[in-house]
Amino acid sequence: MRYSAFAILKNALRGNRDWTPAWRKPEPKSKYDVIIIGGGGHGLSTAFYLASVHGITNVAVIEKGYLGSGNVGRNTTIVRSNYRLTPNSRFYEKSMELWRELSHTLNYNVMFSPRGVLNLAHNPGQMDTMAERGNQMRLMGVRSELLDRDQVARLNPGLDVSGSARFPIEGGLLQPDAGNARHDAVAWGYARGADQLGVDLLEGTEVVDFLKEGDTIVGVEVMRNGERSEIRAEKTGVAVAGNTGRVMKMAGVDHLPIESTVLQAFVSESIKPIIPNVVTFGAGHLYVSQSDKGGLVFGGNIDYYNSYAQRGNLPVWEEVTSELVAMFPNFARLRLLRSWGGVMDMSMDGSPIITTGPLPGMYLNAGWCYGGFKATPASGWCFAHTIANDKAHNLNALFTLERFKDGNPIDELGAGPTPWYH
């Protein structure tokens, strides 16, 4: 069923009895052309682009829980491409290009809202760095604007721009075309789009082992409704974010340039509109925006240590909320509505991995650190290309597993092989 204003009207007149589920609940076949492990944003978008761009529709997406139950439903919904290094700029700008058309492509309202992302600077040195980054962005064709303190104050009236602030604000760098999207809608839209093109979305199906012929991956063994069965495929893609370590161990790959950590996010009670954009704090690490329901959505750093727990510790709460109040003193009396954690696959250089291998018949999409949401369209688009052609697209040609050994890491932050700092 195509969604439109006319469909709403027609169904309203018939008492809304004719709406059908957005996707089927199919039984697994014994063999597919391609299996994607992981029914999150990246897995679903990969399946969608495999079917829509490459005409490969005999595809199964295998998901342990329900669709979109991982990080695609746990992030702070920020979409941006304000990067400094060329491989990242090109890749994330491709994502922006897909985001702008996504609601039309999927016939599903993902509520993409390019409201602008503002990074604050608190000293002249930071202003210089921002000017440099802004220029790098412009060279790559990404719009950027360097703002002084008065311009920042006009954009965000709630900000403490006084000289007596804990970290006085000098100015900031604005990416006006960046913004937010409705995260669950992205997962649901891609799921519905893939399903309509014939992709089987297998929820409640857990991969418990890989099927191997020699070294080659020829499918997976799954648990579904308490029963073990085999699903074979010529190609098996892995897009499981924080669970990459767990899943790859089943395939016999026990070491990767990835460590899992937990990232927490927070939502306050609803208030009237006060933040029209996304604002990030420059003297620490905090990003905040306001949802359409009025809650402030914000987050900060990861909980440094390795973790597979979808919950974090209190010191991060204290740090994040104190940074929020340092920026916006009038939020001090707001109450938190809820907080949660998601498991991040932190790579050794802070950049992702979209590649063939590491075993024959296998394809890996991982290392998203805590920036995977904005990458969802381009990640799926590039991963689908890589799977369909057995070869990376130009856009992800440098996102390999070998780049570390070859001495070509893509280290945006210059932090070195310390995944907990990226």
Place this chain on the structure above:
Amino acid sequence: MRLTCPYCGERDHQEFTYRGDASARRPSLDSQSIDEHNAYVFDRANPDGIHHELWNHTSGCRTHVVVARNTVTHEIISCDPVGPFAKVMK
């Protein structure tokens, strides 16, 4: 989380700086193998379960502690001084 420093006793983990996987082994000084050095610098087991890791007691005695911790439950299993006493599984 609370870690028990072998010298200072039980302290909040905020006093410590995380220093990563303690099972990563530096290759011998005369090793010319790129693979060994690559594995030491970049490759990690990233287990879901018991993880041996280094924490520096930055706000205390400033020594490194080898902590065995469950990465799924946050349970602390042991805290040992670095060196020959550390029970690090390879």
